[in-house]
Amino acid sequence: MVFRVPATRVVKSLNSQILSIDGPAGSGKTTVTKCLAEKIQGASISSGLVYRVLAFICNEDSELAETIHNVNDFKSAIECLGFKFRNGCTIKNSKNQDITEIFYTKTIDRISSRIAKKKENRLIVSGFLAFFVKESWAKNFDTIIIEGRDIGSVVFPDAKWKIYLDASVEARVLRRNQERDGAGDDISKRDRSDKDRKNSPLVVPSGALIIDSTSLNLKEVIALILEHIHE
Template sequence: MSDTDTHKIIVAIDGFSSCGKSTFAKRIAARLGYVFIDTGAMYRAVTLYALEHGAIRSGEVDERQVVALLDRIDISFRFNPARGASDIYVNGTPVEERIRTIEVSECVSRVSAIPEVRRKLVAMQQAAGSARGVVMDGRDIGTVVFPDAELKIFMTADPAVRARRRYDELRAKGDDVSLDEIERNVRSRDRADMSRAVSPLRRADDAIELDNSHMSVDEQMEWFMNEYRRATAAR
Protein backbone atom coordinates (compact mmCIF):
# COMPACT_ATOMS: atom_id res chain seq x y z
CA MET A 1 0.00 0.00 0.00
CA SER A 2 1.36 3.46 -0.92
CA ASP A 3 1.67 6.44 1.41
CA THR A 4 -1.48 7.99 -0.05
CA ASP A 5 -3.72 4.92 -0.06
CA THR A 6 -5.13 5.92 3.33
CA HIS A 7 -7.99 8.17 4.30
CA LYS A 8 -7.04 11.79 3.77
CA ILE A 9 -6.33 13.85 6.87
CA ILE A 10 -5.54 17.43 7.83
CA VAL A 11 -1.87 18.15 8.51
CA ALA A 12 -1.53 21.28 10.66
CA ILE A 13 1.91 22.88 10.81
CA ASP A 14 2.44 25.65 13.35
CA GLY A 15 5.58 27.31 14.59
CA PHE A 16 7.83 30.32 14.66
CA SER A 17 8.55 32.58 11.70
CA SER A 18 11.31 31.64 9.25
CA CYS A 19 11.39 27.98 10.30
CA GLY A 20 10.76 26.87 6.73
CA LYS A 21 7.15 25.92 7.43
CA SER A 22 5.96 26.79 3.92
CA THR A 23 8.78 24.90 2.17
CA PHE A 24 8.14 21.90 4.41
CA ALA A 25 4.37 22.06 3.89
CA LYS A 26 4.72 22.35 0.10
CA ARG A 27 6.88 19.24 -0.06
CA ILE A 28 4.45 17.33 2.14
CA ALA A 29 1.53 18.35 -0.06
CA ALA A 30 3.38 17.33 -3.21
CA ARG A 31 4.38 13.98 -1.69
CA LEU A 32 0.84 13.17 -0.51
CA GLY A 33 -1.11 14.80 -3.34
CA TYR A 34 -2.73 17.16 -0.84
CA VAL A 35 -3.76 20.81 -1.19
CA PHE A 36 -1.28 23.29 0.35
CA ILE A 37 -2.58 26.49 1.94
CA ASP A 38 -0.06 29.10 3.08
CA THR A 39 -1.94 31.00 5.80
CA GLY A 40 1.05 33.22 6.55
CA ALA A 41 0.87 34.48 2.96
CA MET A 42 -2.78 35.40 3.55
CA TYR A 43 -1.89 37.63 6.52
CA ARG A 44 0.99 39.11 4.54
CA ALA A 45 -1.41 39.86 1.68
CA VAL A 46 -3.72 41.80 4.00
CA THR A 47 -0.68 43.65 5.39
CA LEU A 48 0.55 44.54 1.90
CA TYR A 49 -2.89 45.83 0.91
CA ALA A 50 -3.04 47.92 4.09
CA LEU A 51 0.40 49.38 3.36
CA GLU A 52 -0.55 50.25 -0.21
CA HIS A 53 -3.87 51.83 0.81
CA GLY A 54 -2.68 54.07 3.64
CA ALA A 55 -3.74 52.00 6.65
CA ILE A 56 -0.10 51.66 7.69
CA ARG A 57 2.11 54.74 7.71
CA SER A 58 5.68 54.97 8.99
CA GLY A 59 5.30 51.54 10.56
CA GLU A 60 2.17 52.51 12.51
CA VAL A 61 -0.89 50.30 11.95
CA ASP A 62 -4.28 52.03 12.00
CA GLU A 63 -6.52 49.12 13.04
CA ARG A 64 -9.76 50.89 12.11
CA GLN A 65 -8.53 51.55 8.60
CA VAL A 66 -7.30 47.97 8.21
CA VAL A 67 -10.71 46.63 9.28
CA ALA A 68 -12.45 49.04 6.89
CA LEU A 69 -10.39 47.61 4.01
CA LEU A 70 -11.24 43.95 4.69
CA ASP A 71 -14.38 43.85 2.57
CA ARG A 72 -12.35 45.13 -0.38
CA ILE A 73 -9.81 42.31 -0.22
CA ASP A 74 -10.29 39.08 -2.17
CA ILE A 75 -7.53 36.51 -1.63
CA SER A 76 -6.98 33.55 -3.94
CA PHE A 77 -4.27 31.04 -4.84
CA ARG A 78 -3.29 29.93 -8.36
CA PHE A 79 -0.85 27.20 -9.26
CA ASN A 80 2.35 28.46 -10.86
CA PRO A 81 3.93 25.69 -13.00
CA ALA A 82 7.27 27.52 -13.09
CA ARG A 83 7.57 27.34 -9.30
CA GLY A 84 5.68 24.09 -8.84
CA ALA A 85 3.63 25.85 -6.16
CA SER A 86 0.69 28.21 -5.78
CA ASP A 87 1.08 31.99 -5.94
CA ILE A 88 -1.16 34.27 -3.92
CA TYR A 89 -3.34 36.93 -5.57
CA VAL A 90 -5.13 39.94 -4.12
CA ASN A 91 -8.12 41.08 -6.15
CA GLY A 92 -6.78 39.17 -9.12
CA THR A 93 -3.28 40.69 -8.95
CA PRO A 94 -0.25 38.47 -8.18
CA VAL A 95 1.55 39.60 -5.01
CA GLU A 96 3.75 36.58 -4.19
CA GLU A 97 7.00 38.55 -4.36
CA ARG A 98 5.72 41.79 -2.82
CA ILE A 99 4.44 40.14 0.35
CA ARG A 100 7.93 38.87 1.25
CA THR A 101 9.60 42.25 1.77
CA ILE A 102 11.03 43.35 5.12
CA GLU A 103 8.45 46.19 5.23
CA VAL A 104 5.62 43.66 5.23
CA SER A 105 7.49 41.42 7.69
CA GLU A 106 7.82 44.28 10.18
CA CYS A 107 4.05 44.92 10.21
CA VAL A 108 2.41 41.55 9.67
CA SER A 109 2.36 40.46 13.33
CA ARG A 110 0.41 43.59 14.32
CA VAL A 111 -2.03 43.21 11.44
CA SER A 112 -2.58 39.52 12.17
CA ALA A 113 -3.35 40.36 15.82
CA ILE A 114 -6.43 42.40 14.80
CA PRO A 115 -9.47 40.25 15.77
CA GLU A 116 -11.48 41.12 12.65
CA VAL A 117 -8.57 40.15 10.40
CA ARG A 118 -8.16 36.81 12.13
CA ARG A 119 -11.87 36.04 12.03
CA LYS A 120 -12.07 36.71 8.29
CA LEU A 121 -9.02 34.65 7.39
CA VAL A 122 -9.73 31.79 9.81
CA ALA A 123 -13.18 31.38 8.23
CA MET A 124 -11.56 31.23 4.78
CA GLN A 125 -9.01 28.67 6.00
CA GLN A 126 -11.63 26.44 7.63
CA ALA A 127 -13.72 26.46 4.47
CA ALA A 128 -10.68 25.52 2.38
CA GLY A 129 -9.82 22.56 4.61
CA SER A 130 -13.30 21.19 5.20
CA ALA A 131 -12.85 18.30 2.76
CA ARG A 132 -9.59 17.04 4.38
CA GLY A 133 -6.55 16.21 2.27
CA VAL A 134 -4.99 19.56 3.22
CA VAL A 135 -1.61 20.72 4.50
CA MET A 136 -1.91 24.09 6.19
CA ASP A 137 0.85 26.07 7.88
CA GLY A 138 0.70 29.12 10.10
CA ARG A 139 0.72 30.19 13.74
CA ASP A 140 -2.58 28.83 15.08
CA ILE A 141 -3.64 26.04 12.75
CA GLY A 142 -3.57 23.27 15.34
CA THR A 143 -4.98 25.38 18.16
CA VAL A 144 -7.64 27.55 16.49
CA VAL A 145 -8.23 26.79 12.82
CA PHE A 146 -8.21 22.98 13.00
CA PRO A 147 -8.01 21.85 16.62
CA ASP A 148 -9.24 18.41 15.44
CA ALA A 149 -6.47 17.94 12.86
CA GLU A 150 -5.21 14.36 12.81
CA LEU A 151 -1.53 15.36 12.62
CA LYS A 152 -0.21 18.52 14.28
CA ILE A 153 3.42 19.60 14.00
CA PHE A 154 5.02 22.51 15.84
CA MET A 155 8.19 23.74 14.15
CA THR A 156 10.96 25.60 15.89
CA ALA A 157 14.60 26.49 15.28
CA ASP A 158 17.27 28.68 16.82
CA PRO A 159 16.51 32.39 16.09
CA ALA A 160 20.01 32.96 14.67
CA VAL A 161 19.54 30.04 12.27
CA ARG A 162 16.13 31.34 11.21
CA ALA A 163 17.54 34.82 10.66
CA ARG A 164 20.31 33.46 8.44
CA ARG A 165 17.79 31.51 6.35
CA ARG A 166 15.61 34.57 5.89
CA TYR A 167 18.64 36.75 5.10
CA ASP A 168 19.85 34.32 2.42
CA GLU A 169 16.35 34.21 0.90
CA LEU A 170 16.03 37.99 0.69
CA ARG A 171 19.56 38.54 -0.57
CA ALA A 172 18.96 35.96 -3.32
CA LYS A 173 16.05 38.13 -4.43
CA GLY A 174 18.29 41.21 -4.52
CA ASP A 175 16.96 42.89 -1.37
CA ASP A 176 19.44 45.13 0.43
CA VAL A 177 19.07 43.96 4.04
CA SER A 178 21.42 43.27 6.94
CA LEU A 179 21.62 40.06 8.95
CA ASP A 180 21.30 42.03 12.21
CA GLU A 181 18.14 43.69 10.93
CA ILE A 182 16.65 40.33 10.02
CA GLU A 183 17.50 38.76 13.38
CA ARG A 184 15.95 41.70 15.23
CA ASN A 185 12.82 41.26 13.12
CA VAL A 186 12.70 37.50 13.81
CA ARG A 187 12.99 37.99 17.57
CA SER A 188 10.47 40.84 17.52
CA ARG A 189 7.96 38.72 15.62
CA ASP A 190 8.43 35.87 18.09
CA ARG A 191 7.56 38.19 20.98
CA ALA A 192 4.59 39.66 19.13
CA ASP A 193 3.23 36.28 18.03
CA MET A 194 3.47 34.75 21.51
CA SER A 195 2.06 37.74 23.40
CA ARG A 196 -0.85 38.86 21.20
CA ALA A 197 -4.28 38.79 22.83
CA VAL A 198 -6.01 36.91 20.00
CA SER A 199 -4.80 33.39 19.11
CA PRO A 200 -1.26 33.71 20.48
CA LEU A 201 1.37 31.37 19.11
CA ARG A 202 1.58 28.26 21.26
CA ARG A 203 2.16 24.57 20.81
CA ALA A 204 -1.03 22.51 20.90
CA ASP A 205 -1.02 19.88 23.64
CA ASP A 206 -1.13 17.08 21.08
CA ALA A 207 1.36 18.60 18.62
CA ILE A 208 4.68 16.95 17.84
CA GLU A 209 7.68 19.30 18.02
CA LEU A 210 10.16 19.45 15.17
CA ASP A 211 13.36 21.42 15.81
CA ASN A 212 14.92 21.72 12.36
CA SER A 213 17.87 23.92 13.31
CA HIS A 214 20.32 21.38 11.93
CA MET A 215 18.14 19.27 9.63
CA SER A 216 18.05 19.20 5.85
CA VAL A 217 14.72 19.29 4.02
CA ASP A 218 15.18 15.59 3.13
CA GLU A 219 15.77 14.71 6.78
CA GLN A 220 12.65 16.63 7.74
CA MET A 221 10.62 14.74 5.14
CA GLU A 222 11.86 11.38 6.41
CA TRP A 223 10.86 12.42 9.93
CA PHE A 224 7.46 13.58 8.69
CA MET A 225 6.63 10.40 6.78
CA ASN A 226 7.23 8.32 9.90
CA GLU A 227 4.82 10.55 11.84
CA TYR A 228 2.30 10.53 8.98
CA ARG A 229 2.25 6.74 8.88
CA ARG A 230 1.66 6.63 12.63
CA ALA A 231 -1.18 9.15 12.36
CA THR A 232 -2.94 7.38 9.51
CA ALA A 233 -2.43 3.91 11.03
CA ALA A 234 -4.23 5.14 14.15
CA ARG A 235 -7.37 6.05 12.17
Protein backbone atom coordinates (compact mmCIF):
# COMPACT_ATOMS: atom_id res chain seq x y z
CA MET A 1 0.00 0.00 0.00
CA VAL A 2 1.40 3.39 -0.95
CA PHE A 3 1.84 5.75 1.99
CA ARG A 4 0.37 9.14 1.11
CA VAL A 5 -0.83 10.53 4.44
CA PRO A 6 1.16 13.38 6.05
CA ALA A 7 3.28 12.21 8.96
CA THR A 8 1.57 14.54 11.43
CA ARG A 9 -1.77 12.80 10.89
CA VAL A 10 -0.40 9.30 11.08
CA VAL A 11 1.15 9.70 14.51
CA LYS A 12 -1.03 12.43 16.03
CA SER A 13 -1.85 10.19 19.01
CA LEU A 14 1.88 9.69 19.63
CA ASN A 15 2.83 13.36 19.82
CA SER A 16 2.91 13.16 23.63
CA GLN A 17 6.14 11.15 23.32
CA ILE A 18 7.96 13.38 20.82
CA LEU A 19 10.71 15.88 21.59
CA SER A 20 11.66 17.97 18.56
CA ILE A 21 15.02 19.72 18.25
CA ASP A 22 15.27 22.24 15.43
CA GLY A 23 17.91 24.78 14.52
CA PRO A 24 20.37 25.94 11.88
CA ALA A 25 23.38 24.02 10.59
CA GLY A 26 26.16 23.63 13.12
CA SER A 27 24.06 24.46 16.17
CA GLY A 28 24.80 21.07 17.72
CA LYS A 29 21.48 19.33 17.12
CA THR A 30 22.87 15.91 16.25
CA THR A 31 25.38 15.82 19.12
CA VAL A 32 22.76 16.96 21.62
CA THR A 33 20.24 14.44 20.27
CA LYS A 34 22.71 11.55 20.61
CA CYS A 35 23.72 12.46 24.15
CA LEU A 36 20.18 13.22 25.31
CA ALA A 37 18.90 9.91 23.93
CA GLU A 38 21.62 8.05 25.83
CA LYS A 39 20.88 10.03 28.99
CA ILE A 40 17.14 9.29 29.06
CA GLN A 41 17.30 6.01 27.09
CA GLY A 42 15.02 7.38 24.40
CA ALA A 43 14.76 6.66 20.70
CA SER A 44 16.29 9.24 18.39
CA ILE A 45 16.74 10.06 14.73
CA SER A 46 18.31 12.83 12.66
CA SER A 47 16.10 13.95 9.78
CA GLY A 48 19.20 15.46 8.20
CA LEU A 49 20.79 12.02 8.02
CA VAL A 50 17.66 10.68 6.33
CA TYR A 51 17.99 13.40 3.68
CA ARG A 52 21.66 12.50 3.31
CA VAL A 53 20.79 8.86 2.67
CA LEU A 54 18.35 9.95 -0.04
CA ALA A 55 21.04 12.23 -1.48
CA PHE A 56 23.57 9.39 -1.41
CA ILE A 57 21.21 7.14 -3.37
CA CYS A 58 20.61 9.89 -5.94
CA ASN A 59 24.36 10.40 -6.34
CA GLU A 60 25.51 6.77 -6.33
CA ASP A 61 22.67 4.81 -7.95
CA SER A 62 20.56 6.83 -10.39
CA GLU A 63 18.56 3.77 -11.47
CA LEU A 64 17.56 2.99 -7.90
CA ALA A 65 16.82 6.67 -7.26
CA GLU A 66 14.37 6.71 -10.17
CA THR A 67 12.28 4.03 -8.42
CA ILE A 68 11.70 6.23 -5.36
CA HIS A 69 8.32 7.95 -5.59
CA ASN A 70 7.06 7.60 -2.00
CA VAL A 71 8.18 6.55 1.44
CA ASN A 72 7.63 2.85 0.81
CA ASP A 73 9.91 3.03 -2.23
CA PHE A 74 12.51 4.81 -0.10
CA LYS A 75 12.32 2.15 2.61
CA SER A 76 12.72 -0.54 -0.06
CA ALA A 77 15.78 1.23 -1.49
CA ILE A 78 17.38 1.40 1.96
CA GLU A 79 16.74 -2.30 2.49
CA CYS A 80 18.11 -3.08 -1.00
CA LEU A 81 21.38 -1.34 -0.10
CA GLY A 82 21.52 -3.03 3.29
CA PHE A 83 21.50 0.25 5.22
CA LYS A 84 20.20 0.16 8.78
CA PHE A 85 19.61 3.13 11.09
CA ARG A 86 21.09 2.54 14.53
CA ASN A 87 20.57 4.85 17.50
CA GLY A 88 18.96 7.32 15.13
CA CYS A 89 22.11 9.14 14.08
CA THR A 90 24.22 6.17 12.94
CA ILE A 91 23.95 3.96 9.86
CA LYS A 92 25.40 0.48 9.52
CA ASN A 93 25.69 -1.78 6.49
CA SER A 94 24.73 -5.43 6.09
CA LYS A 95 28.00 -6.43 7.80
CA ASN A 96 27.08 -4.31 10.84
CA GLN A 97 29.88 -1.84 10.07
CA ASP A 98 29.37 1.83 10.89
CA ILE A 99 29.29 3.66 7.55
CA THR A 100 27.81 6.97 8.75
CA GLU A 101 30.88 8.88 7.58
CA ILE A 102 30.16 8.27 3.88
CA PHE A 103 27.02 10.40 4.15
CA TYR A 104 28.97 13.42 5.43
CA THR A 105 30.93 14.66 2.43
CA LYS A 106 30.79 18.02 0.67
CA THR A 107 29.14 16.37 -2.32
CA ILE A 108 26.36 14.92 -0.17
CA ASP A 109 26.10 18.28 1.63
CA ARG A 110 25.28 20.00 -1.66
CA ILE A 111 22.91 17.33 -2.94
CA SER A 112 20.97 16.96 0.31
CA SER A 113 20.53 20.73 0.53
CA ARG A 114 19.17 20.76 -3.02
CA ILE A 115 16.75 17.84 -2.67
CA ALA A 116 15.46 19.15 0.67
CA LYS A 117 13.93 22.10 -1.20
CA LYS A 118 11.53 19.84 -3.10
CA LYS A 119 8.15 19.19 -1.52
CA GLU A 120 7.96 15.58 -2.73
CA ASN A 121 11.27 14.75 -1.04
CA ARG A 122 10.19 16.41 2.20
CA LEU A 123 7.04 14.27 2.19
CA ILE A 124 9.14 11.12 1.73
CA VAL A 125 11.39 12.02 4.66
CA SER A 126 8.41 13.06 6.82
CA GLY A 127 6.77 9.72 6.07
CA PHE A 128 9.95 7.88 7.03
CA LEU A 129 10.06 9.77 10.33
CA ALA A 130 6.43 8.81 10.96
CA PHE A 131 7.30 5.13 10.52
CA PHE A 132 10.25 5.58 12.87
CA VAL A 133 7.99 7.06 15.54
CA LYS A 134 5.50 4.21 15.25
CA GLU A 135 8.25 1.59 15.39
CA SER A 136 9.82 3.29 18.42
CA TRP A 137 6.45 3.43 20.15
CA ALA A 138 5.98 -0.29 19.46
CA LYS A 139 9.35 -0.91 21.14
CA ASN A 140 8.06 0.88 24.27
CA PHE A 141 10.31 3.95 24.15
CA ASP A 142 8.87 6.64 26.42
CA THR A 143 10.52 9.51 24.57
CA ILE A 144 11.31 9.89 20.87
CA ILE A 145 13.80 12.64 19.98
CA ILE A 146 13.78 13.93 16.40
CA GLU A 147 16.14 16.64 15.18
CA GLY A 148 16.04 18.69 12.02
CA ARG A 149 14.97 22.05 10.67
CA ASP A 150 11.17 21.74 10.45
CA ILE A 151 10.33 19.03 12.98
CA GLY A 152 8.45 21.13 15.53
CA SER A 153 7.06 23.56 12.96
CA VAL A 154 5.85 21.25 10.17
CA VAL A 155 6.47 17.52 10.64
CA PHE A 156 5.31 17.20 14.26
CA PRO A 157 3.79 20.59 15.21
CA ASP A 158 1.97 18.99 18.16
CA ALA A 159 5.11 17.50 19.71
CA LYS A 160 4.98 17.57 23.51
CA TRP A 161 8.36 19.28 23.84
CA LYS A 162 10.02 21.59 21.33
CA ILE A 163 13.57 22.91 21.39
CA TYR A 164 15.12 25.47 19.04
CA LEU A 165 18.89 25.19 19.32
CA ASP A 166 20.85 28.17 18.03
CA ALA A 167 24.36 29.62 18.16
CA SER A 168 26.28 32.48 16.58
CA VAL A 169 27.49 32.05 13.01
CA GLU A 170 31.09 32.18 14.23
CA ALA A 171 30.52 29.40 16.77
CA ARG A 172 28.75 27.23 14.23
CA VAL A 173 31.48 27.68 11.61
CA LEU A 174 34.11 26.72 14.19
CA ARG A 175 32.18 23.60 15.24
CA ARG A 176 31.67 22.41 11.70
CA ASN A 177 35.32 22.94 10.80
CA GLN A 178 36.35 20.96 13.88
CA GLU A 179 34.13 18.10 12.70
CA ARG A 180 35.31 18.22 9.09
CA ASP A 181 37.92 20.57 7.68
CA GLY A 182 36.22 23.23 5.59
CA ALA A 183 32.71 22.01 6.40
CA GLY A 184 31.78 25.35 7.97
CA ASP A 185 32.66 27.44 4.92
CA ASP A 186 29.09 27.41 3.60
CA ILE A 187 27.23 28.01 6.88
CA SER A 188 25.93 31.48 5.96
CA LYS A 189 24.86 30.28 2.52
CA ARG A 190 23.09 27.29 4.07
CA ASP A 191 21.32 29.59 6.55
CA ARG A 192 19.90 31.67 3.71
CA SER A 193 18.85 28.57 1.82
CA ASP A 194 17.11 27.04 4.85
CA LYS A 195 15.30 30.21 5.88
CA ASP A 196 14.29 31.37 2.40
CA ARG A 197 13.17 28.10 0.80
CA LYS A 198 9.54 27.85 -0.26
CA ASN A 199 8.78 24.49 1.36
CA SER A 200 9.14 24.20 5.15
CA PRO A 201 11.58 27.07 5.79
CA LEU A 202 13.59 27.13 9.01
CA VAL A 203 11.65 28.99 11.71
CA VAL A 204 11.35 28.89 15.49
CA PRO A 205 8.45 26.47 16.17
CA SER A 206 5.51 27.82 18.12
CA GLY A 207 6.00 27.16 21.83
CA ALA A 208 9.65 26.10 21.48
CA LEU A 209 12.27 26.67 24.15
CA ILE A 210 15.06 28.67 22.49
CA ILE A 211 18.57 27.74 23.63
CA ASP A 212 21.57 29.77 22.48
CA SER A 213 24.46 27.37 22.81
CA THR A 214 27.17 29.82 21.72
CA SER A 215 28.77 29.95 25.17
CA LEU A 216 27.35 26.71 26.56
CA ASN A 217 28.99 23.30 26.66
CA LEU A 218 27.17 20.08 25.85
CA LYS A 219 26.48 19.23 29.49
CA GLU A 220 24.86 22.63 30.06
CA VAL A 221 22.62 22.32 27.00
CA ILE A 222 21.48 18.85 28.07
CA ALA A 223 20.72 20.17 31.57
CA LEU A 224 18.51 22.94 30.17
CA ILE A 225 16.56 20.47 28.03
CA LEU A 226 16.08 18.04 30.92
CA GLU A 227 14.85 20.88 33.11
CA HIS A 228 12.35 21.81 30.39
CA ILE A 229 11.14 18.21 30.03
CA HIS A 230 10.60 17.83 33.76
CA GLU A 231 8.74 21.12 34.26
